[in-house]
Amino acid sequence: MRAQVVIVGAGPAGLMLARLLELAGIDAVILERKSADYVLGRIRAGVLEQGTMDLMDRARAGQRMHAEGLIHQGVELSFDGDSQRIDFAALIDRHVMVYGQTEVTRDLMAARQARTIYEAEDVQLHDFDGKPFVTYRQNGLTHRIDCDFIAGCDGYHGVSRASVPAQSLTTFERIYPFGWLGVLVDQPPVAHELIYAHHARGFALCSQRSPTRSRYYVQVPADEKVENWSDARFWDELRIRLNPATAEALQTGASIEKSIAPLRSFVAEPLRFGKLFLAGDAAHIVPPTGAKGLNLAMSDVAALADALIEFFGENSAAGIDGYSAKVLSRIWKAERFSWWMTSLLHTFPETGAFGRRIQRAEFDYLAGSAAAQQSLAENYTGLPL
Ligand code: FAS
Ligand code: PHB
Numbered sequence: 001m002r003a004q005v006v007i008v009g010a011g012p013a014g015l016m017l018a019r020l021l022e023l024a025g026i027d028a029v030i031l032e033r034k035s036a037d038y039v040l041g042r043i044r045a046g047v048l049e050q051g052t053m054d055l056m057d058r059a060r061a062g063q064r065m066h067a068e069g070l071i072h073q074g075v076e077l078s079f080d081g082d083s084q085r086i087d088f089a090a091l092i093d094r095h096v097m098v099y100g101q102t103e104v105t106r107d108l109m110a111a112r113q114a115r116t117i118y119e120a121e122d123v124q125l126h127d128f129d130g131k132p133f134v135t136y137r138q139n140g141l142t143h144r145i146d147c148d149f150i151a152g153c154d155g156y157h158g159v160s161r162a163s164v165p166a167q168s169l170t171t172f173e174r175i176y177p178f179g180w181l182g183v184l185v186d187q188p189p190v191a192h193e194l195i196y197a198h199h200a201r202g203f204a205l206c207s208q209r210s211p212t213r214s215r216y217y218v219q220v221p222a223d224e225k226v227e228n229w230s231d232a233r234f235w236d237e238l239r240i241r242l243n244p245a246t247a248e249a250l251q252t253g254a255s256i257e258k259s260i261a262p263l264r265s266f267v268a269e270p271l272r273f274g275k276l277f278l279a280g281d282a283a284h285i286v287p288p289t290g291a292k293g294l295n296l297a298m299s300d301v302a303a304l305a306d307a308l309i310e311f312f313g314e315n316s317a318a319g320i321d322g323y324s325a326k327v328l329s330r331i332w333k334a335e336r337f338s339w340w341m342t343s344l345l346h347t348f349p350e351t352g353a354f355g356r357r358i359q360r361a362e363f364d365y366l367a368g369s370a371a372a373q374q375s376l377a378e379n380y381t382g383l384p385l
Contacts, residue, residue: 003029003115005308006134006147008123009154010039010116012101013280013297015108017151019059020305022114026312029145031120031136033154036109043184043257045101045294046207046215047072047194049382052298053097056104061111068210069099072193075380077345079198079363081243084373091374094381098194100209101294125150125163128276148275149320151304153297155281156266164273174339176263176287178202178346179224180217183234184257189214190242190250196289196345198359199241203289203346206242214251219346226260234258263287265339267331270324271300277323279304284331289345290338290380299385300327330383337379 005021007014010032021028032039048056048069056062073089088094109116120136127133133146152160161169180203189208197204202219209215218237220229231254239247266285271278280297303326307319344362348355366372 001029001143001145003027003145003147004312005029005149005151006031006132006145007151007153008125008134008160009152009158009280009282010036010109010118011153011155011280011297012104012108012294013282013301014151014153015105015112016055016059016298017153017279017301017305018114018116019061019108019111020055020301021308022112023060024305024309024313026308028114028151030116031123031134031145032116032118033120033123035118036116040102040106040109043100043102043182043215043259045288045291046098046209047291047295048097048099048104049295050094050096051302051382051385052104052295055298055302056107059108059111061107064103064107065097065099068103069097070208070210072096072098075193076191076195077363077366078195078243079360080200082363082367083243084363084367085193086373086376086380088377088381091370091377092381094377096291096381098208104294123154123159125152125160125276128163129274132275149308150276151301152276152278152282153280153301156285158282160276160282161268161278164276168273170269172265172267172269174265175222176342176346177222177348177350178219179222179260179262180205180288181220181224181226181229181234181260182215182217182258183231183255184209184213184215185253185255186213187251187253188212190246195242195246196341197241197243198345198347198363200347201237201241204238204241206246220260222262224260226258229258231255231258261288263342265335267328267335269328271327272320272324277304277320279327283327284335286335286338287342288338289341290334292334292338295382296331296334299330302385303327330385333379333383
């Protein structure tokens with residue numbers, strides 16, 4: 001088999017890249033190791049930047065997003081009971097949309113016309129410095145796809161970055177001493193906007209998926225086990241960490257999904273190796289505090305799609321030659337913001353009383369400065385692509 005581009009991974013990055021290439025008449029095939037149902041079963045991000053919304057429209061996959069997504073004009077930050085709303089509309093005339101990653105993935109799957117090979121086992125990348133090809137196993141047979149380029153969109157644990165010789169890659173990482181225990185529940189959201197809360201016992205987040213479905217998180221130790229958390233224990237802990245009025249308004253119920261996500265900051269450099277490009281979580285990881293993970297993956301593949309369209313359409317290598325430097329500049333700004341939001345809102349016992357006073361001062365400065373709020377607003381709603 002032959003394709004112009006082989007994309008490894010059918011998460012949001014792989015699906016969006018494939019769709020943009022398809023609309024440009026470029027033959028791209030996706031190899032995904034899991035089933036489509038498995039991919040759709042993962043509950044992850046919930047907030048879309050304007051740039052991601054625009055990309056969904058460019059992919060002609062945005063109809064349901066506009067019909068069902070919730071436009072949010074601000075978020076609330078609270079710190080030991082004090083609250084500050086960040087008013088995106090007033091500060092920078094921008095907004096975000098609450099629309100689950102699962103729905104984004106579902107819409108991109110539905111829009112795709114070309115080949116996505118699910119349950120492709122043992123994907124291997126070959127000769128991406130020369131004449132690239134990819135092999136995979138399915139139904140006991142080994143298959144080969146020759147191609148011009150390979151896009152590694154297979155996430156943090158994927159095969160693509162692992163296929164790059166260690167000496168060709170530099171990685172930067174910070175692992176946080178905690179994770180997020182998340183619960184999905186079919187109850188109306190506790191507030192009309194997201195609430196990011198700092199409490200001495202740990203961070204909490206009130207998010208949502210629709211007017212009848214909510215998503216909540218609490219910070220837990222990095223080695224915590226989800227089986228230690230009954231629904232009752234989760235709701236009790238969440239209430240403690242929220243302002244009393246919010247806690248009082250919380251509508252609880254049986255969790256329909258409960259999981260713990262570890263938190264890390266991670267960047268690999270560079271993101272191009274001959275005919276292999278890395279994009280999305282294969283290239284970087286951000287702590288979800290800034291709602292950047294999904295959006296950063298989308299901005300990566302927008303740049304990669306434009307570079308590949310330019311190559312195949314105009315026989316120009318300028319875009320692919322500039323891809324890595326271009327996306328890394330934006331990646332590091334998102335890493336900085338995600339690290340800053342995480343540092344402000346989580347508890348870090350190891351930084352002691354001084355660390356907590358610095359966090360309090362950071363919040364007080366933010367609450368008292370329109371400039372600081374404007375900076376948060378422009379980062380949260382998404383820096384220009
Ligand atoms: P993905 O990991 O989504 O997709 C990679 C795909 O490649 C997967 O389908 C995988 O099965 C496939 N794959 C892997 N190895 C393969 C191989 N060898 N062969 C073939 N296929 C292979 N971001 C937010 O903004 N907010 C959040 O709240 C949030 N919560 C998260 C919770 C968790 C548990 C995780 C892991 C991430 C979370 N993220 C969040 C970040 C997340 O949304 C990612 O940024 C987003 O999924 C990135 O998309 P992709 O780059 O497509 O990677
Ligand atoms: C979510 O709804 O899952 C969500 C929202 C905002 C974040 C992280 C996760 O910063």
